[in-house]
Amino acid sequence: MDKIRMTTPLVEMDGDETTRLIWAMVKEELLTPFVDLRTEYYDLSLPSRKATDDAVTMDAARAVEKYGVGVKCATITPNAQRKVEYDLPRLYPSPNGTLRAALDGTIFRSPILLPGAVPLVPTWTAPITVARHGYGDIYKGVELTGREGDTVRLTGDAGEKTVFSFKGPGVAMAMHNTDKSIFAFARSCFACALDKKQDLWFSCKDTILQTYDGRFRDIFQQVYDEEYKAAFEDAGIHYFYTLIDDAVARCMRSSGGFVWALKNYDGDVMSDMIGAAFGALALMTSVLISPTGRFVYEAAHGTVTRHWRRRQAGERTSTDPMAILFAWTGALRKRGELDGLTDLASFAGKLEDAAMAAIGDGAVTRDIAQLLGRGTVTDTEGFIAAIRAHLEKSL
Numbered sequence: 001m002d003k004i005r006m007t008t009p010l011v012e013m014d015g016d017e018t019t020r021l022i023w024a025m026v027k028e029e030l031l032t033p034f035v036d037l038r039t040e041y042y043d044l045s046l047p048s049r050k051a052t053d054d055a056v057t058m059d060a061a062r063a064v065e066k067y068g069v070g071v072k073c074a075t076i077t078p079n080a081q082r083k084v085e086y087d088l089p090r091l092y093p094s095p096n097g098t099l100r101a102a103l104d105g106t107i108f109r110s111p112i113l114l115p116g117a118v119p120l121v122p123t124w125t126a127p128i129t130v131a132r133h134g135y136g137d138i139y140k141g142v143e144l145t146g147r148e149g150d151t152v153r154l155t156g157d158a159g160e161k162t163v164f165s166f167k168g169p170g171v172a173m174a175m176h177n178t179d180k181s182i183f184a185f186a187r188s189c190f191a192c193a194l195d196k197k198q199d200l201w202f203s204c205k206d207t208i209l210q211t212y213d214g215r216f217r218d219i220f221q222q223v224y225d226e227e228y229k230a231a232f233e234d235a236g237i238h239y240f241y242t243l244i245d246d247a248v249a250r251c252m253r254s255s256g257g258f259v260w261a262l263k264n265y266d267g268d269v270m271s272d273m274i275g276a277a278f279g280a281l282a283l284m285t286s287v288l289i290s291p292t293g294r295f296v297y298e299a300a301h302g303t304v305t306r307h308w309r310r311r312q313a314g315e316r317t318s319t320d321p322m323a324i325l326f327a328w329t330g331a332l333r334k335r336g337e338l339d340g341l342t343d344l345a346s347f348a349g350k351l352e353d354a355a356m357a358a359i360g361d362g363a364v365t366r367d368i369a370q371l372l373g374r375g376t377v378t379d380t381e382g383f384i385a386a387i388r389a390h391l392e393k394s395l
């Protein structure tokens, strides 16, 4: 069989621990035997970040800017314990944070729906993708403790307002956001919905925060009207604004299958709720989308350190490769679409189907067996071999 051709390289960002191991297995067993894989490789593992004083992360971000599509393995965000473990000269920032800032992008998380797995909300038959705005609001909030007799004022060059005059002890807070960040967020959300061919919902509380949340609502509407209306109509999808509480109620009664854009705090909370309702952390994928249409696909989970410790001790583990696999298929499909390579895009679909067929056979990783309430537990290697057998049949 001739290998499937690629024309533009994917930006490949390798990572740490168990996910680095699974990354190599997926490439070796499920990709390179079938695809003439072209990647520009960046090693974002902690030892490599240490060796380059983290310059490799910015190099990878520039490559994504240049080529348009990347695929990333999970990476360690160092803390005090990791600083000792890896003998680091300083605490490097999270690579995901660096990439997000460099690309001015938004992270979209979507669950992988398994045949036979019923979400906790049984009407959700299609994935719900949550987009969380990653800048400002309470995460950059400034707080004060109010004492009896204090008057807290919000002062700007354009004027001053009294927040509250305290008659007894209490608390106060101020927060901000910027048009630049909201515009970038809105553009990434419209790009994501168009990419997925799904409706976009945006919700906030503009009845209460008429200026603050009103600005978000107006910017979303402006970006839609001026930049995306025609493309949405062509694709047969809709943009829909509603109040956050109404959106929550509608979401619970929906059948899923939409992209939900949320402000920073709302997205923080809702992404955990949606994730838990759809199943396991290991079945959550994530894509970083820039306002100019650059894509970085990855698994939402981390490097699975607990399993890595067991692997280091020579044990096999039943670590789920699905989200890593779907990061690769997402990136290959996107590359195929952008380069007009239908073989490549359809390979991505066949690989996903092979994974679903292997799950149907019943020899699965522990988390999947738990989610489905059936099946025999196999290790990662066994599960990947089963996927390969199905893939070979379908090609």
Ligand code: NAP
Binding pocket: 073, 074, 075, 076, 077, 078, 096, 281, 282, 298, 299, 300, 301, 302, 303, 304, 305, 306, 307, 318, 319, 320, 321, 367
């Ligand atoms: P984690 O790697 O997501 O793992 C937490 C737990 O979730 C695991 O111990 C395991 O539970 C379960 N799990 C996650 N992925 C799984 C999979 N593929 N298959 C089976 N079970 C899975 O989170 P963490 O342990 O908090 O973080 C580990 C490292 O990852 C940290 O250094 C952190 O900085 C980094 N991290 C990176 C990213 C990223 O690069 N995007 C994201 C998050 C965290 P059981 O042990 O119960 O089986």
Ligand code: MG
Binding pocket: 268, 269, 272
């Ligand atoms: Mg959260």
